[in-house]
Amino acid sequence: MFEATQLNRKNQSRQKWFRIGLGSMTGLLILPVVLILTTLIYKGAPVISFEFLFTGPTNGMTAGGIFPALLGTVLLVVVALLASVPLGVAAAIYLSEYAPDNWFTRAINLAIINLAGVPSIVHALFGVGAFVIFFKFGTSILAASLTLAIMTLPVVIVATRESLQAVPMAFREACWNMGATRWQTIRRVVLPNAVTGILTGVILEVSRTAGETAPIMFTGAAFFLPLLPQGVFDQTMALSLHLFVVSTQVPGMPESLPFGVALVLISMVLLMNSASIALRMYLRGKKKW
């Protein structure tokens, strides 16, 4: 009674071909990642050493290490985060929990989506106009970080808003019905359950920020600096710009050096992404509903 009919067989063979087709597309996807990583490790790993990570460039940047650039990237990311996370999370909480659903809110949401779509070079020019010139921060870590912050703000807002909205409405209603204010509800029920998503969103944003070049080029990152920055009003070197410089701007560069810089940059990003994934897995294990 279970013999396959003509139609059964046709459906099953079609299903098989689709599985193979979709699977191989997925396989193809992994290919560039693997190629990039193996090339970088193969060509870059030999130059990585304690000296490389923790000393400055010498000999017109053709030798020595990358410490000023590494430090600069960390500084830029940290200052950018200090600006974008409080602002973005606060805005997302307002938009998700307080704002009435009207044309104004929808306009703000549209603006945020559009902000995410603005090319980074345009952000760079905005940063020059706003922070370097108008606010008179000069080309500095502060100007560059704020430019990065503006650029990554939409990511923080969207990630935060989505994790807030993943908390079921029924929880909020139960709380409101007990006489809790909106803020009490957010504080005691919504935020504790959205914090996972917010954290992962923030970390992913960090990794994106670390690799950006255009926004910091005109606003605070320098080609070469003999000294480390002394404060947020100084310029700094940065890994991403340094990579651009050593691979295209300096004659007589040993071939392995740019690969080494690229390897450090991508390791930093991968490390942070893995941390984000690990955190998400840990917290999802404690899923609460």
Added chain:
Amino acid sequence: MVKLDVKDLTIRYGQETALEGVNFEVHENEIFGIIGPANAGKTSFLKAVNRMDMFNTDMKVEGNITFNNVDVQKIRNVYGLRSRIGVVFPLPVGLPLSIYDNVALSPRLRGEKNRAELDVIVERCLTRAALWGEVKDRLDSLGSMLSGGQQQRLTIARALSQDPEMLMLDEFSIAVDPVTTMRIEDVLKELKSEVTIILVTNLVQQARRLADRTAFFLGGSCVEVGVTEDLFTGEVKDQRTRDYVEGRFG
């Protein structure tokens, strides 16, 4: 004494009318049943009492609901109103907090910080909701991970932790097994001496078992209000009521 007085209540969602021209009174320390098929406006009524229309800009409430002789639409401190009324939903809502924190939430919202005091409240409310015996050894585990029936009793315990003057239950037994339903019904009978209870139910027999008086809602209007036993023995003013309680439609 009249606890809740409903006069000419009309509720609209945009152009849709959910409830129109409803009048009745709920007396203190009675169980007031509301029966009726889906879309009769039962849940909308509960929302209007608790001023949940504030969270839904579409929802417009006309007419008067007076609670303790105060028009709820004129109360500025709606939090004070809501904290006096406990609500239990059709689907149990165990908040993603520990069992203890679920029950301690309302006292904490009121500003109670004393741990010993909270311990007493938590034990008392869980006991009253017939859940204490099952959870007393694991008050730290998540309320949202309890079974459906337990979560519903947790929801009731949480509502009781508000020290409510009135309890509104919205089809509480939908996701609950018959044995738990019976246990909760017993709890409600006991509670009647302390709180006023509004019991919205789609089980007419449940209304008959529990309610002193019952209103029959149909398609956005209140067809009939009367002593529960009268509705079931055929002493009705409207034929539709008899048809409904006898299961001929709805």
